[in-house]
Structure formats: C-alpha cells, structure tokens
Amino acid sequence: MFEDKITQYAKETHTYTLECPYCGKNTLVVNETMYNLPRLGEVLLISKNCSSCGYKHNDMIPLKKKRRRRIYIKVENKEDLKTKILRTSMTRIEIPEIGAEMVPGIIAPFFVTNIEGVLQRFLDILSTMNLLEVSEKKDNLSIITKKIEQMMIGKIPFTVIIDDPWGIGGIYEKSRKTLVITEYVE
Numbered sequence: 001m002f003e004d005k006i007t008q009y010a011k012e013t014h015t016y017t018l019e020c021p022y023c024g025k026n027t028l029v030v031n032e033t034m035y036n037l038p039r040l041g042e043v044l045l046i047s048k049n050c051s052s053c054g055y056k057h058n059d060m061i062p063l064k065k066k067r068r069r070r071i072y073i074k075v076e077n078k079e080d081l082k083t084k085i086l087r088t089s090m091t092r093i094e095i096p097e098i099g100a101e102m103v104p105g106i107i108a109p110f111f112v113t114n115i116e117g118v119l120q121r122f123l124d125i126l127s128t129m130n131l132l133e134v135s136e137k138k139d140n141l142s143i144i145t146k147k148i149e150q151m152m153i154g155k156i157p158f159t160v161i162i163d164d165p166w167g168i169g170g171i172y173e174k175s176r177k178t179l180v181i182t183e184y185v186e
C-alpha cells in the first residue's frame with residue numbers, strides 16, 4: 001500500500017548498468033530514484049537487479065541524516081495490535097517477551113505493517129520451524145506459539161521495540177492517543 005503510493009513522490013531517476021558482484025556479468029541494472037516523501041523527507045532508493053543470475057537488492061538512503069531512534073511500544077489490549085509500524089530496510093523489530101526479533105534486510109525498501117501482522121509473521125516462522133525441529137524442541141515451540149496466540153487476542157500485554165539507525169522506521173499510525181510510547185534518540 002505504502003509502496004504503491006510512493007511513486008507519486010518520485011523526483012528523478014537515474015539508471016545505469018554495472019558488473020554483477022555475484023555472477024560477474026555486465027547485467028546488473030542499477031536504478032536510483034530520489035523521492036521527497038511526507039514524514040520522511042528526501043530519500044534515495046537504490047534498486048539493483050541482475051537479469052543473468054537474479055540477484056536483487058534494495059537500499060534506501062535518507063539524504064538528510066537523522067539520528068538513531070529506538071521506540072518502545074506498550075501493547076496493552078487488542079486495539080493496540082492495530083498500531084501501524086513503518087518499517088524500512090534498516091529497521092529491526094523486537095518482542096522481548098517471546099525473545100523474537102525481525103532483522104533488517106527485506107527486499108522491500110519500505111513497508112507498513114501493524115503489530116498483529118508482526119505477530120502473525122512470527123507465528124508463521126514458528127510453524128515452519130515446528131515442521132523441521134526434532135521432537136524435544138517442539139514443546140518449547142508450542143509454548144511460544146500459545147503465548148503469541150494469547151497476545152494476538154489481547155490477553156497478554158507485551159512490548160514492541162523498533163530500532164532504526166537511520167531514524168526513519170517508527171510508528172505510522174497509533175491505535176489510540178493514550179498508547180504508551182517511549183522514544184530514545186541517540
């Protein structure tokens with residue numbers, strides 16, 4: 001949704017071809033687009049695509065340097081799960097209560113997700129792990145799975161930590177005005 005909309009903020013694009021770091025062929029197409037985004041300001045999106053080996057990479061560089069930001073969100077009820085988070089390719093999302101962490105490096109340079117979506121992602125990962133792991137570890141996985149399921153219906157309060165070294169990732173839309181948020185800027 002956010003990605004579809006950003007094309008309207010594109011200011012200029014440069015395209016050139018380089019040698020691919022993976023296959024060595026001169027088929028790596030680099031596309032640099034400058035955007036002037038609301039909330040974020042001027043950012044440069046660099047997407048690399050190799051037609052020979054399929055290597056793909058997206059980077060986003062804010063042109064106005066911001067400071068590292070760490071945001072703690074206290075999720076207290078089911079409504080808070082609707083809080084929307086803006087995630088960039090540099091954003092790390094952590095839920096300490098279940099020891100889960102979503103590391104940066106996704107293909108999409110930006111995306112907006114809500115907290116429920118983050119929990120769902122962890123559940124999907126756990127169910128894949130459950131298929132692969134040996135039986136002793138399955139008990140542990142099912143304990144965490146049950147805990148996440150309780151969190152998803154608002155029965156267990158928890159903390160969401162958003163960490164972004166570029167200071168861009170963060171809260172996109174609050175579930176309610178009184179949502180408890182603590183913010184640290186380095």
Ligand SMILES: [Zn+2]
Nearest residue numbers: 020023050053
């Ligand atoms: Zn290649």
